[in-house]
Amino acid sequence: MTIAIIGGGIGGLAAAVGLHKIGIKAHVYERASSFKPLGAGIGIGSNVMLALNKLGVSEDILKSGMTLKEQRFLNGNFKEMNKIDFTLLKKRFGEENITIQRADLHEALYRAVDPTYVHFNKKVEHFKQTNQEVTLHFTDGTEVSVDYVIAADGIHSIFRKTLMTKSKPRYAGYTCWRGITKNKDDVSMYLSSEAWSKDGRFGFAPLHNGDVYWFACVNAKANDPKYHSLDKSGVAQQFKHFSSTVERLINETYDDYFLHHDIYDIKPLSTFVYNRICLLGDAAHATTPNMGQGAGQSIEDAYELMNALKSENTVQDAFNVYDKRRVAKTKKVIKLSRQIGWAAQWDNPLLIAFRNTVFPFIPKSLLFWRLTFLFK
Numbered sequence: 001m002t003i004a005i006i007g008g009g010i011g012g013l014a015a016a017v018g019l020h021k022i023g024i025k026a027h028v029y030e031r032a033s034s035f036k037p038l039g040a041g042i043g044i045g046s047n048v049m050l051a052l053n054k055l056g057v058s059e060d061i062l063k064s065g066m067t068l069k070e071q072r073f074l075n076g077n078f079k080e081m082n083k084i085d086f087t088l089l090k091k092r093f094g095e096e097n098i099t100i101q102r103a104d105l106h107e108a109l110y111r112a113v114d115p116t117y118v119h120f121n122k123k124v125e126h127f128k129q130t131n132q133e134v135t136l137h138f139t140d141g142t143e144v145s146v147d148y149v150i151a152a153d154g155i156h157s158i159f160r161k162t163l164m165t166k167s168k169p170r171y172a173g174y175t176c177w178r179g180i181t182k183n184k185d186d187v188s189m190y191l192s193s194e195a196w197s198k199d200g201r202f203g204f205a206p207l208h209n210g211d212v213y214w215f216a217c218v219n220a221k222a223n224d225p226k227y228h229s230l231d232k233s234g235v236a237q238q239f240k241h242f243s244s245t246v247e248r249l250i251n252e253t254y255d256d257y258f259l260h261h262d263i264y265d266i267k268p269l270s271t272f273v274y275n276r277i278c279l280l281g282d283a284a285h286a287t288t289p290n291m292g293q294g295a296g297q298s299i300e301d302a303y304e305l306m307n308a309l310k311s312e313n314t315v316q317d318a319f320n321v322y323d324k325r326r327v328a329k330t331k332k333v334i335k336l337s338r339q340i341g342w343a344a345q346w347d348n349p350l351l352i353a354f355r356n357t358v359f360p361f362i363p364k365s366l367l368f369w370r371l372t373f374l375f376k
Contacts, residue, residue, distance in 0.1 A: 001315065002146040004029060004136060006124055006159070010102075011281025011298030012152035013109035017055050018306030020113065026150070028113065029136070031123035035110055039102030040178040040257050041205065041213020043068070043192070043292035046086070047374040049095035051296075051303035058095075060108040065098030066208040069190040073359065076197030076352075078243050081359045084367050093375055099192070099205045099213055101180065105295070124158055134276050148315050149277045150305070152298070155264060157283035163274045169264040172288050172338065174345050175227050176217040177235050177260045179253035183212045186245045195242055196355075198347045202242050204249060214249050215289075219345055222262055232258055263288055265338060268331035273319045280305065285330035290340040293333050293374070301326055332373060 003019065005012045008030030019026045044052075044065065052058040071084040086097040110118075123139045127149070135145045151159035155169050187206055194203035200218040207213055216239050220227050230238070236250035266286045272279040281298035288294075304325045308318035346352050 003148045003150060004144065004146040005150045005152055007152035007154060008032070008118060009152065009154065009281070010106055010109060010295045011301060013113055014055060014299045014302035015150050015152060015280055015305060016113045016117065017057060017109060018302045019309065021056060022306055022310045024309060025117060028118045029122035029124070030118065030120050033121050037103035037106040040180050040259055041099055041207060042102040042105060042295055043205070044098050044100060044105070045292060045296055045374060046089040046093050046095040046097050048296035048299050049098070050093065051300045053095065054303055055306070057108055057112050061100065061105060062098065064104040064108070064208060065100040066206050067190055068097045068099060068192050068205065072191065072193045074193060074195035075356050076195065078195055081356060082362060082367065083364065085364065088368055089371070099207055101207060124153070127159070129276055147276065150280050151277055151283050152280045153283050155266065155282045155286040157279065159277055160279055160283050163277065164269065167266055167269060169266055169286065171222045172263040172265060172341055173219060174217045174341070175220040175224065175260070175262045176215055178215045179250065179259065180207070180257035181212050181214065181249045181253045183210050187212045196344050197241065198349060198352055199241055200239055201344050202239050202246050212249060216250065217345065219347055228260065265334055268334050270327065271323055272327060273323045278319045278322065285334055287334045288337045288341045290337040290344065291333060293337065297330055297333055
């Protein structure tokens with residue numbers, strides 16, 4: 001039996017770690033010319049740490065992570081409206097919430113895979129599926145036939161586009177910058193914060209090595225040239241109304257970690273399995289980043305797929321079990337994350353006044369309860 005994993009990102013490598021752990025030596029085909037861990041910071045929730053533990057890589061990741069004890073929600077004046085106590089998640093479920101540089105997470109997964117099973121410069125141009133196999137045609141002119149495919153090739157997945165022609169990325173209505181900056185003791189340790197105003201949203205959290213990860217979002221049309229042309233000073237000007245700390249964090253961002261992207265997700269799918277092809281990660285359920293669960297849900301996919309392949313008699317049965325376990329949960333993440341982003345990005349003064357008045361009275365226990373579905 002041969003299984004090909006398409007995509008060497010976080011989801012694809014996590015799937016390879018899981019499959020190799022149970023003796024299935026799947027090959028990973030990555031379009032990039034070499035391993036290039038990229039990105040700014042990322043949050044990893046307790047639910048995802050549980051999955052990483054079962055995959056056998058949580059120890060390495062914790063070494064590079066900063067434990068978070070609390071998430072604060074602030075108004076446009078940087079005054080606290082409400083908060084979530086992450087220590088309660090630790091007490092109940094046994095794992096920490098952490099922040100980490102995305103590159104460190106990516107590299108830890110890469111190190112856990114035998115490099116002889118990872119192939120670079122392998123971009124799938126097209127594929128053909130029959131009842132017996134899937135033949136992959138790469139842009140370098142080579143091809144390979146395998147029994148099954150795990151498609152972890154991202155939000156623009158050629159597999160999803162081909163198998164579900166109506167499934168296209170949908171714009172969330174806002175654009176986002178991310179960065180990493182040196183902490184000059186103006187960002188509290190173990191504390192993640194997010195501020196909402198009519199002129200945008202700004203979030204930040206400490207990293208383990210004395211740096212700070214930040215993100216900044218503003219409502220915009222897709223591919224807006226005004227925002228795509230902004231440099232660090234332009235973005236700092238856009239968000240300086242929050243505080244001098246915000247302005248500093250943006251202005252002093254390391255050049256290699258100053259990133260900008262419009263935010264997209266996909267409408268939830270009814271299935272991730274198409275005969276011998278199984279979608280995983282963003283290819284299956286790309287979500288907005290408002291819950292910090294995008295990469296995390298890819299890792300949970302890998303864990304659940306590993307479990308299913310270990311327990312079921314056939315790969316097809318395992319794919320079907322994986323499908324039942326993952327479709328409903330990721331649908332809820334996509335919908336809730338989009339709702340959070342919608343409310344956080346309000347720019348109507350009346351709606352903002354309503355939100356800022358009501359939000360402080362929402363019980364902290366309710367905010368905590370809304371996260372517990374992630375552990376089911």
